[in-house]
Amino acid sequence: MRADALRNRDQIVAAARVLFITHGVEAPMEEIAKAAGVGVGTLYRRFPDRGALMDAVTVDVFHRLTGMIATARDEESSAWDALRRFLREWAEFRLGLLQDPLCSGMSQALRTNSELREIRTRWLELFERTVQEAQQAGDLRRDVGLMEIATFMNLLIRDEQTETTGRILAFMLDGLAVTPGT
Amino acid sequence: MRADALRNRDQIVAAARVLFITHGVEAPMEEIAKAAGVGVGTLYRRFPDRGALMDAVTVDVFHRLTGMIATARDEESSAWDALRRFLREWAEFRLGLLQDPLCSGMSQALRTNSELREIRTRWLELFERTVQEAQQAGDLRRDVGLMEIATFMNLLIRDEQTETTGRILAFMLDGLAVTPGT
Amino acid sequence: MRADALRNRDQIVAAARVLFITHGVEAPMEEIAKAAGVGVGTLYRRFPDRGALMDAVTVDVFHRLTGMIATARDEESSAWDALRRFLREWAEFRLGLLQDPLCSGMSQALRTNSELREIRTRWLELFERTVQEAQQAGDLRRDVGLMEIATFMNLLIRDEQTETTGRILAFMLDGLAVTPGT
Amino acid sequence: MRADALRNRDQIVAAARVLFITHGVEAPMEEIAKAAGVGVGTLYRRFPDRGALMDAVTVDVFHRLTGMIATARDEESSAWDALRRFLREWAEFRLGLLQDPLCSGMSQALRTNSELREIRTRWLELFERTVQEAQQAGDLRRDVGLMEIATFMNLLIRDEQTETTGRILAFMLDGLAVTPGT
DNA sequence: CATGAATGAGTTTTCATTCAT
DNA sequence: CATGAATGAAAACTCATTCAT
Structure with missing residues (x-):
């Protein structure tokens, strides 16, 4: 995994961790992606669905x-x-x-x-x-x-x-x- | 207020009270209506929006x-x-x-x-x-x-x-x- | 037709005439009824549907x-x-x-x-x-x-x-x- | 803005312009989207509500x-x-x-x-x-x-x-x- | 006969997920 | 590989019409 891809992954998980707590686990995927500074597409490339993201x-x-x-x-x-x-x-x-x-x-x-x-x-x-x-x-x-x-x-x-x-x-x-x- | 309307109102509030706790305040209005045994229209007649229902x-x-x-x-x-x-x-x-x-x-x-x-x-x-x-x-x-x-x-x-x-x-x-x- | 029923009918037509012009012919039936000072039921008793009211x-x-x-x-x-x-x-x-x-x-x-x-x-x-x-x-x-x-x-x-x-x-x-x- | 997105945007505005005149500004958003050859979601992505579309x-x-x-x-x-x-x-x-x-x-x-x-x-x-x-x-x-x-x-x-x-x-x-x- | 409550189909709007660029 | 555009299913909300009181 490339360095930037790894950084993206970490940022997504970090953003999701915060938003899941503050806005509930129903937080819009697009919000999470934005908070992580990436596009939704990138988010979905790493985590096929909300469940995968929650597991991460x-x-x-x-x-x-x-x-x-x-x-x-x-x-x-x-x-x-x-x-x-x-x-x-x-x-x-x-x-x-x-x-x-x-x-x-x-x-x-x-x-x-x-x-x-x-x-x-x-x-x-x-x-x-x-x-x-x-x-x-x-x-x-x-x-x-x-x-x-x-x-x-x-x-x-x-x-x-x-x-x-x-x-x-x-x-x-x-x-x-x-x-x-x- | 008519007797049957009052009964419906009470059932709606009771259903909402339970669903708001068990499924969160985002519980679908249609679910609440169904649980109360009425149509969505009835729910909205009494409570113009989710906020009004939450207040009730x-x-x-x-x-x-x-x-x-x-x-x-x-x-x-x-x-x-x-x-x-x-x-x-x-x-x-x-x-x-x-x-x-x-x-x-x-x-x-x-x-x-x-x-x-x-x-x-x-x-x-x-x-x-x-x-x-x-x-x-x-x-x-x-x-x-x-x-x-x-x-x-x-x-x-x-x-x-x-x-x-x-x-x-x-x-x-x-x-x-x-x-x-x- | 009783005097009061006739008065109701006239008030409905008058209210509809105004609302059809000011708010379009799509004006809510309930609004028309309210403007006429009657319930929707009364309106529908006189005029079976919107078309009938428009004709009147x-x-x-x-x-x-x-x-x-x-x-x-x-x-x-x-x-x-x-x-x-x-x-x-x-x-x-x-x-x-x-x-x-x-x-x-x-x-x-x-x-x-x-x-x-x-x-x-x-x-x-x-x-x-x-x-x-x-x-x-x-x-x-x-x-x-x-x-x-x-x-x-x-x-x-x-x-x-x-x-x-x-x-x-x-x-x-x-x-x-x-x-x-x- | 991507070329295809721009084309869609233009088609939506064109469709809305026609439908607003022929069917009134209350024309169903879904109709407008269909006339523009896109899904409703696309329409709403560009224009958050009817007002925004009307302005466009x-x-x-x-x-x-x-x-x-x-x-x-x-x-x-x-x-x-x-x-x-x-x-x-x-x-x-x-x-x-x-x-x-x-x-x-x-x-x-x-x-x-x-x-x-x-x-x-x-x-x-x-x-x-x-x-x-x-x-x-x-x-x-x-x-x-x-x-x-x-x-x-x-x-x-x-x-x-x-x-x-x-x-x-x-x-x-x-x-x-x-x-x-x- | 009048009323306004109930219904549910039709619209608007949101958002998870897919896919073209 | 990243992006954000497109899609459509689901949820919110409105309103014409019916019907119990």
Whole structure:
């Protein structure tokens, strides 16, 4: 793939990632192409239909989420601190998972698209390990699962008001923490 | 207004309320009409455009929310119990506010539509009073506002998985509660 | 026919006559009904479809035109004066003939509707006689026919600017007059 | 602009010009597209709504009228001859101005659309000059203005019967001429 | 008999996707 | 390979006409 073609591809995915969140996954393809600085034709050459584009965005988002959580685990001293930092950054960058939050509903794509399958697995593993460690350390409630956290995050990022969103996340983190009296 | 026309109107609003939540506010007008058991023409006779229908649904939702919170306040012994019950029922019935959660963005409609203005005010007053009483009783954190709660609820009801949604709400309520150690 | 029913009928025809001219013969039936102060149902009870209403308006217009020309002939001293007065009043009241100006294209209606047939004939006779007399008196050019005058009038009344319309008619009358040098 | 796209654009404007006159400015967009040999989508890509198409037709008509009057002025020996030839050709080709005949009512479009503004001005200047010259030469009555002529023409071209239309114009030209006895 | 509610066919308009340049 | 033009199916909206109240 030529350098410029690759750049185009990246710009399209980036534009789609943003527009899918801000304008919904129904955002006009022409808008996405314009935001990416290319013609629709170019978009369709790379991604035969909206589904393919959504899958590509999902892969991209998984990559970013994986990077985020990996960094947080490296740099924070506890799993609980890493988890909280990860979720705050997730919210801040509004990385949407588009489909159901663990993307288990994407059975078709998961079967076909090995890149998607692999990055999803890697992220899930890191995420799950962090959650379990935080629970074992006695910081995170034991009755919470990946599904609840991911679903909550996926809902949260749909909101536009960053200020309010941040406070809601803070309340939720307090709700998830193990408190002395519990 | 004729009895049958009123019945149709109610069915349209009810159908729209459900479809707006489950399929988004872009749900085809024809679908809404079909779900209400009427022709599109009937829908458009009552509601000249999508905005008018959205306003009507919002009024309806405010009425239901007002009824819910009023009942909860009557039947529960503390403001905190009433608030929790209200939020659980709100989630259960998935009453979406469509626009921004306190509907302050509906400036146009709020100016024009006095019915909307009144029921919104009534609901907000009841809601605010309940929050303040729960805070004064030492049950609800003092750093939480209507906006956070309403925004959270509005995001929450977009989710389809009732099971998960219920648990997320429970975690949030724990996060909002004043815990002995705080 | 009851008195009120008759009044309704007249109001409908009057409203239609005006709206057909000002908003075109495509004017919404509901608008016509509203302008007449009745419901659409009432309109359709009297006139089974748009065509029937148009025919009724045409009959009404022929009646008014016949009255106008008859009065003008009675009160003016020459056929030419009568003709000019008639055309000025026709323009002033904007009485449109809706279909082709002599309504010869209405073959269907002319066959079915004897009232229409009769009043049309009566008007045409008066009109033609006036034209011929004015020609014989040496006031009106001999190369002009009913068709040209009626077509011109029918076009003229479509214009909304009474001021300009009046001047156009004046120029045309000068063009129709026999001038000394011709 | 690509050659084929330009050809399509021209065909659309040409089709619209004809259909707007023969079937009124309410002519179905789909009909216009079909007459132009393109799909509706193509039409809407060029002209976002009916108004934009009407403006384009108006620009086109002004261009043609300007060409007509310029040629007439070049080839005829007197202003009066040029004016008469111009008006005859205008009627023959049935070039309608759609809105009010001098398009002064198009204030919005005149402000936005500089192409429209310029060609309208150019045409008006040529037209006015011709009228004034014919008046100064003693051929055209001095009490007639652009507005009356343009309004008359705009009404005239709505008629379908070319035969009658031609005779009406001839009478009008006689009415506008300075006759020896006047 | 009057009313205005309901219907659905016809139009306008948008947009995903294909294809000529 | 990139572009943006063309297409047509789908959704929004209007209105003539019918019919229940």
